[in-house]
Amino acid sequence: MTLRDVFAALSGQPIMLFLLLSAVPTGAFLVNLWSGETAEAIWKWRYVYAVLVYLACIPGIFAVTLNIYLFLFERQSIWDMNLGLQVLPVLTMVATLMLIRRKIPFSYIPGFGKLSSFLTLIGAVMGILWFIDRTRIYAVTYVPFAYIVVGFVALLLIIRFAWSRIF
Template identity: 35%
Template structure:
């Protein structure tokens, strides 16, 4: 089974996917009501961490898929799959917003690692896009120290993101 076939099957039967992406923000809302003002304490902060990871992994995958689809494949916006390309991102942002209203995200275990993963992913995707756009002709006109500087800055950004992801 290819990734395209999987997406097609999910698009044909979106019930489970809709339930999954509906239950997570609802759980965050319920946890916000039940643990009002206690989001930084032990059972709630771990519940929030689980909810953030449950929406962030598909959300990050969806962002990466969209970046690949629109920047590298030059896909048509009108062909965007709402279930697989838009819904995970919206639910991820909504869930993080709901959780942030009850507790500081800095107090959630593992949030620094997931934000480091986001940062590393976007820096890497930008680097890949830049490498695709820069052709060998550009290298001959661009002074070598500028090219070296660009790659050093991108490497530092990726390194900082990676350290935030694996540190602690």
């Protein structure tokens, strides 16, 4: 089964896809209602909020990355977008994060910093790959592949360090 097959199967069931993706912001809304107003009560629900953040952000980040890939590398037209697979997960992520942000700061949610670091890493990799694609740097070299991988990882670490210093 390829990724195209998975997307075709999900596109064939738009109601199921909508129900699955809308369940996450609905869950965030319900947790906001049930968690209470005091800081102690909200603090007890932080792991539930963490699960909701991950349930919203993993498909959302994947959809953003897929959109960037399709538009930059595959040159997909905006008219060919699959709204259920390319837009709805991003809207779900934004809605869920907005609902959760109203109730609890993101710094209190366990593991939220890892998501932002992961998104930075994905952005850096996509930027480097886009740069290589645009400059058409394809060279036959005698440098071992392991050195190229080490150089790529070092470049990512430098980008991540610089990103953390900037923000």
